[in-house]
């Protein structure tokens with residue numbers, strides 16, 4: 001796990017000075033160069049000889065990063081043994097401590113290999129070295145954590161089955177042939193099976209499975225791939241699978257996996273217990289199976305993810321780029337959104353109305369076994385829940401909640417202790433971007449640019465994720481879903497208790513969104529008052545930009561384009577198309593999309609034609625023109641006009657997400673949506689049919705100085721944009737071209753606003769965040785335009801630009817506010 005900062009004891013050099021950690025973005029080669037530089041520096045002070053000699057040395061080496069529970073100790077043991085070095089390795093709270101004794105060239109060789117041969121799941125953030133007196137130790141050993149006086153903390157993320165384990169799974173001669181739970185130190189469940197720290201078998205749901213002698217021997221052998229692999233198991237001693245009827249009766253079956261395959265091929269819906277929860281599985285090539293799944297799950301329209309056997313099968317479904325292929329194969333195995341091939345054999349009801357498909361590869365042995373049968377092409381594997389409820393994890397809960405959806409259950413008896421959905425990612429403008437950060441990424445630490453006291457940031461309302469922070473690191477929870485009901489809140493509290501315990505963080509500060517109506521806000525206020533904790537409110541779009549800044553270790557000021565759905569503004573209005581001049585601890589609203597009414601409030605989100613109607617009226621179209629363009633009835637038009645005129649249930653918003661909705665309603669005639677951002681996603685899907693070079697647009701929002709004595713904030717006026725768009729629509733210009741022009745125009749308008757902000761402030765850096773940054777075309781156009789205008793552009797790499805990243809930004813803002821208070825009391 002990443003180290004907690006303890007500068008006085010960490011990273012000691014020969015002279016006892018603390019070595020600074022290398023910059024976190026260093027590649028392996030540069031970490032190596034860094035380590036060697038420090039070694040040489042020490043040699044300069046400790047010896048008159050400048051070159052390496054073969055004199056014996058003893059070194060203490062501290063390694064921080066993701067180095068526990070990922071096969072790091074056996075890896076170091078092997079390296080040290082191969083280099084004939086004495087000493088030991090052990091885990092402690094900060095990472096691992098290694099002591100090495102032997103000839104200097106061998107120690108150098110060890111350090112070089114430590115960096116270049118790091119195990120696949122490990123991540124080295126820093127290496128500190130110090131000289132020690134010789135002890136004569138000639139052999140190398142692995143010491144128990146307690147020997148180092150402190151308990152090890154931290155839990156790694158779940159990792160996909162490695163190639164060695166996959167080979168064993170499919171080898172009829174192997175003792176684990178077709179065993180659905182095999183794993184090793186390089187792969188397998190971690191976070192989802194862990195109850196408490198330290199990450200050791202008794203604290204996991206494997207505690208009830210005593211290892212057989214063969215597994216125990218592997219577990220105890222430092223040279224074995226399964227040395228201290230906590231979930232190690234086999235047919236003799238580990239968990240097993242069985243089939244159940246929807247009524248909960250066990251079905252007699254010689255091979256439950258083979259029978260599951262037969263049932264899937266017959267078009268049945270199976271509830272399959274996985275790593276972080278149950279999936280509902282169905283044959284993705286069967287229109288009737290997919291439709292039945294949607295009907296039973298009450299999920300219409302929203303795209304479903306498809307799992308396929310391997311990379312070749314994924315290539316057959318989607319036009320994968322090299323970056324997408326790499327992302328698909330990472331140990332986190334996220335669902336990757338990629339451009340779907342036409343006639344790929346997938347039922348059209350899987351992802352209706354959009355040109356992308358969410359595709360992913362098997363990450364658990366049980367899933368690999370489903371694809372051993374060559375008749376299984378592609379499976380829908382969707383979270384087993386109703387609408388936005390948390391995913392089912394417990395056998396009893398699954399029986400109760402999924403009995404009406406699934407035709408049968410493929411159960412197992414390894415308990416899932418932490419619920420964790422599949423992560424969703426896409427390549428946006430050449431880099432992986434997380435849309436949903438969950439399995440495979442949680443609970444890995446994300447660095448903060450400013451040291452934080454122990455704090456909790458509770459995030460937003462929809463797509464909730466909270467963040468715990470302490471020192472230089474933030475820990476985001478898994479994606480928790482919408483905090484709209486009791487089950488959502490229960491999941492929030494359960495996950496919070498677990499992560500607080502895991503990272504031993506007792507928050508002194510609670511940070512929340514400014515929206516008074518969010519459940520997360522009222523929860524934060526209650527929690528803070530009960531425990532007498534300090535509470536800090538952070539504006540929604542400031543938090544979005546701060547999250548992007550913090551990822552890049554920026555403290556500001558930057559120009560922040562916070563392009564979003566809706567968030568509560570400091571003036572009580574609904575913001576969402578914001579140009580901010582932003583430091584981590586404060587911001588100034590330089591400009592925003594011109595306010596327009598949201599007739600019907602929430603109803604305007606579900607029915608984009610309402611937003612279109614309001615935008616058209618605001619742009620100067622008559623009620624009758626707006627009615628015709630939006631396809632509204634006379635009655636609807638009259639009602640909406642009256643609501644807008646009198647301000648009845650029509651809050652004002654500067655939201656860019658709602659502007660995209662309005663454009664989709666006008667261009668695509670999309671009146672209602674079935675899921676969040678559907679209209680905007682379809683509009684992007686339409687725009688990509690137009691060649692990418694189309695970057696100059698007529699539909700440009702115009703930056704206008706506000707009326708009155710105060711120049712701030714300026715507004716992006718939309719009258720010209722709407723007039724040009726409607727004129728093209730009436731002139732019969734194709735939908736794809738209009739959609740593309742709209743994307744390009746929005747990007748041009750915000751680039752011009754950023755230029756205006758630079759003229760006013762002199763700031764040459766732009767950070768992009770907010771839910772609209774999931775729009776890949778918009779992201780690319782903005783980056784092109786901004787770079788062309790001479791800006792340095794920062795985009796999200798580790799957390800979601802949407803509300804899933806909000807709490808990380810809140811944590812960064814709170815840390816910065818507290819630091820400012822401390823330095824300027």
Ligand SMILES: [Zn+2]
Pocket residue numbers: 161162163164165166183184185186187188
């Ligand atoms: Zn493995």
Ligand SMILES: [Zn+2]
Pocket residue numbers: 211212213214215216233234235236237238
């Ligand atoms: Zn065994």
Ligand SMILES: [Zn+2]
Pocket residue numbers: 540544564565566567770771802803
């Ligand atoms: Zn937002």
